[in-house]
Amino acid sequence: MGKGGWPFAVAGLGLALLVWGSIWGLAFAPREQYMGDVQRIMYVHVPTAWNALLALTFGFGCAVAFLLRGGWRWDARHEAAIEVGVVLGALLCFQGAIWAKPTWGVWWDWDPRLTTTAVMVFAFSGILALRRFVEDPARRAVWSAVATVIAFVDVPIVYFSVNWWNSLHQLQSTPATVSSAFHWPLRINAFGVLFLMSGWIWLRARLAAERLEGELAPPLGGIELAQRQPLGGTS
Amino acid sequence: MSGILTGGWEFVWAAYGVTAAVLAGYTLSLVVRLRSERLRREREASRASEVSS
Numbered sequence: 001m002g003k004g005g006w007p008f009a010v011a012g013l014g015l016a017l018l019v020w021g022s023i024w025g026l027a028f029a030p031r032e033q034y035m036g037d038v039q040r041i042m043y044v045h046v047p048t049a050w051n052a053l054l055a056l057t058f059g060f061g062c063a064v065a066f067l068l069r070g071g072w073r074w075d076a077r078h079e080a081a082i083e084v085g086v087v088l089g090a091l092l093c094f095q096g097a098i099w100a101k102p103t104w105g106v107w108w109d110w111d112p113r114l115t116t117t118a119v120m121v122f123a124f125s126g127i128l129a130l131r132r133f134v135e136d137p138a139r140r141a142v143w144s145a146v147a148t149v150i151a152f153v154d155v156p157i158v159y160f161s162v163n164w165w166n167s168l169h170q171l172q173s174t175p176a177t178v179s180s181a182f183h184w185p186l187r188i189n190a191f192g193v194l195f196l197m198s199g200w201i202w203l204r205a206r207l208a209a210e211r212l213e214g215e216l217a218p219p220l221g222g223i224e225l226a227q228r229q230p231l232g233g234t235s
Numbered sequence: 236m237s238g239i240l241t242g243g244w245e246f247v248w249a250a251y252g253v254t255a256a257v258l259a260g261y262t263l264s265l266v267v268r269l270r271s272e273r274l275r276r277e278r279e280a281s282r283a284s285e286v287s288s
Contacts, residue, residue, distance in 0.1 A: 038243040
C-alpha cells in the first residue's frame, strides 16, 4: 500500500469495527434491567464521548508543541484534531439528547455534564471560526494555539463533572460501572471510533498541510512573470 | 409506573441513524475537500509550468 492509502485503511478498519460492535450491541447484547433497549445507545454514545475528548486532547498537545517548538506540521495536526473533536462533540450532544428523552423525559437539561460539554463544543467551534477569519498563517497558528490552551481547561471539567457535582448524567462508563455483559460491544466500538478518528485526523491534517503549503508558497509564477513582464509591460 | 423502560427502539434507531449519517457525511466531506485541493494544486502547477515555458 502506498503512503497515501494508510489513513483510509485505518479509517476503514475503524468503520468495520464499528459495524461489528454495533451489530453485537443491537442484536446480541442483553437488554439492560432498567433502561431496557434504550441503553443500547451507549454503544455509540460512550465511544463518541471518549474519542471526542481524546481528539481535543491531541489537539491541545499539538497546540502546545507548536507554541514550544514551532513547525507547521503541528499547526496542521492541531487544526485537524480540533475539527474532528468538534464533529464528534456535536454528534455526542445529539446522541445524548436522543438518549435523554426516553430516560429523563427531556431532550436537554442544564446539568453540569451537558452544560460543560456544550461549552466545550462551542469554544472549539469558535477556534475553528477564528482560523477561518485570520488570513495570516503565522498569526492564525499562534492565536488559535493559545485559544486552544485556554479552551482545553474545560475538557477535564467535562470528564470529572459527574464526580464533582450532583448530575442527572450517570458516572463515567468504566469496567467498574458497566456490567461485564456490556463490555465487548462497548470496547469494539470504542476502538472502532478510535481508528476512524485517527484516520480522519490523518487525512484532515494532510488537507491542512496542503493548504498551508499553498499559502506559504510564493505567489504563482511571480518571479518568472516579473522577469518576462517588467512593470508597465502588457499582458 | 414501574420505573423500567419498555420499548424505545425508535430512539435507538434514531441514535444509530444520526451516528451513521454524521460519520459517513464527515468522511465524504474529507474525501471531497482533499480531492478539490489536489485539483487546485494540479491546476496551479500546470499554470506555473505554462508561465515558465
